[in-house]
Amino acid sequence: MRAIVKYRKGKGFVEEREMPEPQITEDEVLIEVKAVSVCGSDIHIYHDEHPNWPPMIMGHELSGVIAETGKRVKNWKKGDRVVTETRTKSCGTCLYCETGKPHICPEKRPLGIGVDGAMAKYVAVPWKLLHRLPPSIKFVEASLCEPLAVCVHGLIERTGINAGDTVLISGPGPIGLICLQLAKAAGAYVLVSGTSRSAGLKLKKALELGADEIIDIGKENVIEKVKKASGGYGADVVVEASGSPFAIKTAFESLRRQGKLCAMGITGKPAAEIPWDTAIFKAPQVTFCFSSSWSSWETGIKMLERKQVNLAKLVTHQLPLAKWQEGFGALQKGKAIKVVLIP
Ligand SMILES: [Zn+2]
Ligand SMILES: [Zn+2]
Known part of the structure; x- marks a missing residue:
């Protein structure tokens, strides 16, 4: 073969x-x-x-x-x-x-x-x-189904998301776009950020899939937009699905105090810089995610069958x-x- x-x-x-x-x-x-x-x-x-x-x-x-x-x-x-x-x-x-x-x-x-x-x-x-x-x-x-299960496991099972949450998804690739749909299904208000390069295809797709706002990081300030959407506090949940150094730093800066960071993007590098003191004083819950559980597969397939994700x-x-x-x-x-x- x-x-x-x-x-x-x-x-x-x-x-x-x-x-x-x-x-x-x-x-x-x-x-x-x-x-x-x-x-x-x-x-x-x-x-x-x-x-x-x-x-x-x-x-x-x-x-x-x-x-x-x-x-x-x-x-x-x-x-x-x-x-x-x-x-x-x-x-x-x-x-x-x-x-x-x-x-x-x-x-x-x-x-x-x-x-x-x-x-x-x-x-x-x-x-x-x-x-x-x-x-x-x-x-x-x-x-x-595999990336779907990874997202269900990372965002729903391990990080946790609530109706009414303000969620920032950084990185409108497949993982970001699946997390967007899960967050919408969970009842969140979702902003999706991406580079100008991604604006024509991926950020547009985010809107098509139900994003409440999109942010072109080449033209707009992510932190300001997230604050505006959350009464000045910052995001309840940030999904970092890009692995880019800028986005990792911005993820911590966009979170509210005791918000939750769901880390999904691979950097491809041995180390990444994070604003440590900002993180200490915000005291977020950070969940690093990879792979998928048996239950996340079953949940993902059910949601797909019920057309809650596309x-x-x-x-x-x-x-x-x-x-x-x-x-x-x-x-x-x-x-x-x-x-x-x-x-
Ligand atoms: Zn995969
Ligand atoms: Zn073993």
Whole structure:
């Protein structure tokens, strides 16, 4: 089968290759991949700015149909429509695994990052990681269930958001635009900030998806706009989804006292500057977020089925797998929001 492979450590070293079809173990299912979405972390992996263990087939945001089941697989059969968590190789016996958090197990080697992923016709996945895809959800939008689960876990389950909150989302990429929709569903007033470069596509999309205000940081003052929207106090919640040094500093400055910061954006650098004393005197709750829990997948799928979030509107490019370079390029140039590849 044709597959997109990161074949060695370092910047680049990704190509389309002929690879053998995966052989499943007794506890795995073989999924015929219907759609695989390119994640921001795939771009970071391309540039070696995110942990990765090559050689491996890339891709962890997928939807598909079960093509084959291992002998010990329960509750799943050939033809079932599925999406899958990515916590492959979690050990099952450490502090995190034993307390219901296998997604932060240090032994975890995620799909498409530490083991072969879904940028191919088939992928093998342990059956315990599967979630059922309702018939009303199409495969292309379903391939975005992973970032949806990450946002549900980070913003709803871990940070917490209330009706009436004033929320600033910095960074109108896929994570920011999904968090925007979750915040709106939770009853918040939402401002979304982004660079002038993002204004034409991504900030416009934020308005389309229900943002109450958008802020072009090249032209407007974020802190002033947030204060104006919150009676002078500052945001109850800031979602930092850009990873940019300016936005990280602004996030602390935009928060009200004892507000909540939900940190989701990767900087791609070893360290980032934060205004420490401002933070001390504001005493915010800061939650660093990554990965997703079992419950966040179930919640995300329910919300998608009930049309409380729309993932299809984030997909700007749908391309055959062979055109992966075009998709990666469009993302890096800021010309795409979500690129979905069809194997
Ligand atoms: Zn992802
Ligand atoms: Zn573990």
